Amino acid sequence: MKGIRALARHLDISIGTVSRALNGKPDVNPETRARVMEAARALGYTPNQSGRSLRQGVTNTIGFMIEMSPDANASGDDFFMGVFEGVQTVLNRHRLDLVVFPCPAEENPVDYLSRLVGRGMVDAMIISATRRRDDRIDFLEKTQLPFIALGRSESGPDMRWIDLDFEGVAHSSVARLVAKGHRRIALAIPDGDINLGHVFHDAYRAALSQHGIAYNPALLFRVARVLECGDDLVTALLALPELPSAILLSSEVMSLSLYRKLQERGIRPGRDIAVIGFRDNPRTSFLTPSLTCHSISLSDLGQTLAETLLAGIPAFADLYPGRDRNLIWPMALVQGESDDFDIVPER
Amino acid sequence: MKGIRALARHLDISIGTVSRALNGKPDVNPETRARVMEAARALGYTPNQSGRSLRQGVTNTIGFMIEMSPDANASGDDFFMGVFEGVQTVLNRHRLDLVVFPCPAEENPVDYLSRLVGRGMVDAMIISATRRRDDRIDFLEKTQLPFIALGRSESGPDMRWIDLDFEGVAHSSVARLVAKGHRRIALAIPDGDINLGHVFHDAYRAALSQHGIAYNPALLFRVARVLECGDDLVTALLALPELPSAILLSSEVMSLSLYRKLQERGIRPGRDIAVIGFRDNPRTSFLTPSLTCHSISLSDLGQTLAETLLAGIPAFADLYPGRDRNLIWPMALVQGESDDFDIVPER
Known part of the structure; x- marks a missing residue:
C-alpha cells in the first residue's frame, strides 16, 4: 500500500496533479490521468481521504433512478434522455456529474435503491416513476441523503418534487x-x-x-x-x-x-x-x-428539477433561492387534427 | 471519525450486518440499511477498506457510457434500454450493478470518460458510439480498466468488441x-x-x-x-x-x-x-x-456484451470460456411492404 506522496514520486508528477487526477477533477489531461490511475492500481495506492463518499457533497455525483419496466423501452426512454440533458446543464455549472441507475424490472425498487445508495457513489438522488405510496421515499428520508422526486406521492409530504400538470x-x-x-x-x-x-x-x-x-x-x-x-x-x-x-x-x-x-x-x-x-x-x-x-420542454423540466434539488443542499441553497420545494409543471395544448371534428347532437 | 466497530456498538447491531449494509450487500433490510447509513453519516464513519474502488473487482459496479447527442433523444434511447436489460440479466448473476454514464453532447467524450472513471466508482466499462479512431479506447487501454466496446473501431485492435452486422x-x-x-x-x-x-x-x-x-x-x-x-x-x-x-x-x-x-x-x-x-x-x-x-434481440445482444466483458476479467473468465473477444452480431431481414414492388426494366 502506497500513499499519494509515494505515487507522485514514482510518477515524477506533483502531488497536486496526482490528487486532481485521482479525484476526477477536470483540469488534468487524459494521458496524465491514465498514467496516474495505472500506477495507483499497480502500486496498490491507498487514498487517505477515506470515507469521503459517506460525507455529503464529496462524490460530486448525483444519481438518477429510472425503472426498466417492460414498457420502459417503449415509453419512458426518450422522455428521460430529454430530462437528463436539462439536469446536466445545471450540474455542469457546479462540476457535478449525473449517473443513471436503471432498476431492473424484476427487482424491488427500494432494495435496488438502498443497495445503490449504499455503494456510496452519490451525494444526492433523483427518483422517478413514483408510486402513490412509495417506500423509496421513506428510505431516502431516513438516510438523510438529499433527493427530489420527479412525480408526486402520498409518501414524503415534505419532500421536494416536480410533477407534470x-x-x-x-x-x-x-x-x-x-x-x-x-x-x-x-x-x-x-x-x-x-x-x-x-x-x-x-x-x-x-x-x-x-x-x-x-x-x-x-x-x-x-x-x-x-x-x-x-x-x-x-x-x-x-x-x-x-x-x-x-x-x-x-x-x-x-x-x-x-x-x-x-x-x-x-x-x-x-x-x-x-x-x-x-x-x-x-x-x-x-x-x-x-x-x-x-x-x-424536457430540457427546461430537467433544469428546474436539478435546481430544485440543489436548492435543498446547504452548499448550493443560496444559489437557487427562488426555487419552491414543489412544482406542478404546466403543459399547453397543441392543436392537431386527431380531434378536430364536431359531434352533432342526436336529438 | 469512527470505525465500523464503534458504529456497530452505537447501533447495537452486529458488525457483520453493519458491514453488509455499508457495502451495499443485498441481504440487509432497507430499514436497517437506512439506520446504518444515517449513523455513519452522523458519526463520521471511516471505512477501513480504503481505496477499494481503485482495486479491480471491488466496486461491484460496471459503467456503460452513452452519448447525449442531439439525436440521442430520437434514435439511441430505446436501443440502449433494450441492451441495458440484457446486460443486467448477466450482471445480476454476479451481484454486479450497472450504472449509466450519459456524456453531455457538448463535452469531449474522452475528457468525460476519464473524469468519470477517475471517480473510481466502476470496475469495468462498456462504451458505445465508437468512432473510426476513438481516443477513449486508447485511454481505457492505458488505465488497464477492463472494458468492451459496443461498436468496432480502428483504435484498440486487441480490444473486446461486439458490433452489429x-x-x-x-x-x-x-x-x-x-x-x-x-x-x-x-x-x-x-x-x-x-x-x-x-x-x-x-x-x-x-x-x-x-x-x-x-x-x-x-x-x-x-x-x-x-x-x-x-x-x-x-x-x-x-x-x-x-x-x-x-x-x-x-x-x-x-x-x-x-x-x-x-x-x-x-x-x-x-x-x-x-x-x-x-x-x-x-x-x-x-x-x-x-x-x-x-x-x-437487444436483450440477447446485451447479455452477450456483458458475458464477453466478464470473460476478460480474471475473476469471471472461467465462467465464460466460450466467448470470443469480438463478434459481429447477425441480423435477419424481415420482409415488410415498404419495398415490395418490382422495377420493370425500361428497355
Whole structure:
C-alpha cells in the first residue's frame, strides 16, 4: 500500500496533479490521468481521504433512478434522455456529474435503491416513476441523503418534487372535447401502481364533473403495455354498446398502435373517434392525422428539477433561492387534427 | 471519525450486518440499511477498506457510457434500454450493478470518460458510439480498466468488441432490391464521425459492386438529425435528375419523417420508392406500409456484451470460456411492404 506522496514520486508528477487526477477533477489531461490511475492500481495506492463518499457533497455525483419496466423501452426512454440533458446543464455549472441507475424490472425498487445508495457513489438522488405510496421515499428520508422526486406521492409530504400538470392536461382536453359536443369521453391509463395513473384518473373525473358529465367506469381502460396497447384497446372499445366519441391517452405513445388498429377496423382517428395524446413527443409527430397533445420542454423540466434539488443542499441553497420545494409543471395544448371534428347532437 | 466497530456498538447491531449494509450487500433490510447509513453519516464513519474502488473487482459496479447527442433523444434511447436489460440479466448473476454514464453532447467524450472513471466508482466499462479512431479506447487501454466496446473501431485492435452486422444488412438489402430490378439504390447515413456510418457506407459499396452496380456518390446522403431527416432527405432526393428507385436507411427511425415527407410530395413509399430500414424497432412497427427491416434481440445482444466483458476479467473468465473477444452480431431481414414492388426494366 502506497500513499499519494509515494505515487507522485514514482510518477515524477506533483502531488497536486496526482490528487486532481485521482479525484476526477477536470483540469488534468487524459494521458496524465491514465498514467496516474495505472500506477495507483499497480502500486496498490491507498487514498487517505477515506470515507469521503459517506460525507455529503464529496462524490460530486448525483444519481438518477429510472425503472426498466417492460414498457420502459417503449415509453419512458426518450422522455428521460430529454430530462437528463436539462439536469446536466445545471450540474455542469457546479462540476457535478449525473449517473443513471436503471432498476431492473424484476427487482424491488427500494432494495435496488438502498443497495445503490449504499455503494456510496452519490451525494444526492433523483427518483422517478413514483408510486402513490412509495417506500423509496421513506428510505431516502431516513438516510438523510438529499433527493427530489420527479412525480408526486402520498409518501414524503415534505419532500421536494416536480410533477407534470395532469390536472391541467385533463381539464383542457375535456373542455376542448365538450366544446365540440363530445359527452362519451374515454380514458386510457397504464395498469399498475404508478401514481400518474391515479392522478390522471382523478383529474379526468374532476374535469368531467365540472362539465356535468357523469363518470362512467366502463370508459376507463387500463393498459398493460403502453406501446402495444392498440389491439386490446380497440377490442375493448368495440365491445362497448356504443363507441366513445373521444379518448384521452395518458401516454402519447399509445397512439402509435391505436391509430393502426383503429384504421384496420375502418375507424378513422380524427373523424370517427377523437384522440388526444399526452405529450408532444417527436416520435408521434409524424402521425396522420396529427395528434392533439400538450407541449413540454424536457430540457427546461430537467433544469428546474436539478435546481430544485440543489436548492435543498446547504452548499448550493443560496444559489437557487427562488426555487419552491414543489412544482406542478404546466403543459399547453397543441392543436392537431386527431380531434378536430364536431359531434352533432342526436336529438 | 469512527470505525465500523464503534458504529456497530452505537447501533447495537452486529458488525457483520453493519458491514453488509455499508457495502451495499443485498441481504440487509432497507430499514436497517437506512439506520446504518444515517449513523455513519452522523458519526463520521471511516471505512477501513480504503481505496477499494481503485482495486479491480471491488466496486461491484460496471459503467456503460452513452452519448447525449442531439439525436440521442430520437434514435439511441430505446436501443440502449433494450441492451441495458440484457446486460443486467448477466450482471445480476454476479451481484454486479450497472450504472449509466450519459456524456453531455457538448463535452469531449474522452475528457468525460476519464473524469468519470477517475471517480473510481466502476470496475469495468462498456462504451458505445465508437468512432473510426476513438481516443477513449486508447485511454481505457492505458488505465488497464477492463472494458468492451459496443461498436468496432480502428483504435484498440486487441480490444473486446461486439458490433452489429452492417455488412450483412447492406448485402441482404441490396440483394433483395437488385432481385426486384432496382439499380438506383440510395443510402442515408448519419453525419459526423461515428464509425457505423463508415462501416455501413463501405458495406453498401461492396454490396453494389458485388452486383455489378457502379457506386454513385450522388446517391449517398448524410443526415444531420436522424429523427427529423425527412425534409432534407426528400428535398435532396427531388433535386436529383432522376429519383432513386430505392433507399436504405442506416437507422429505421429515419423512416418516420421520411414517410411523412414523401407522402406530402405525393411519393408513395413501397410504390414509388422502396425503403428498407435498419432494425425492427417497435416504434416504427406501426407504419403503413410496414417497413422492411432486420431483426435483432437487444436483450440477447446485451447479455452477450456483458458475458464477453466478464470473460476478460480474471475473476469471471472461467465462467465464460466460450466467448470470443469480438463478434459481429447477425441480423435477419424481415420482409415488410415498404419495398415490395418490382422495377420493370425500361428497355
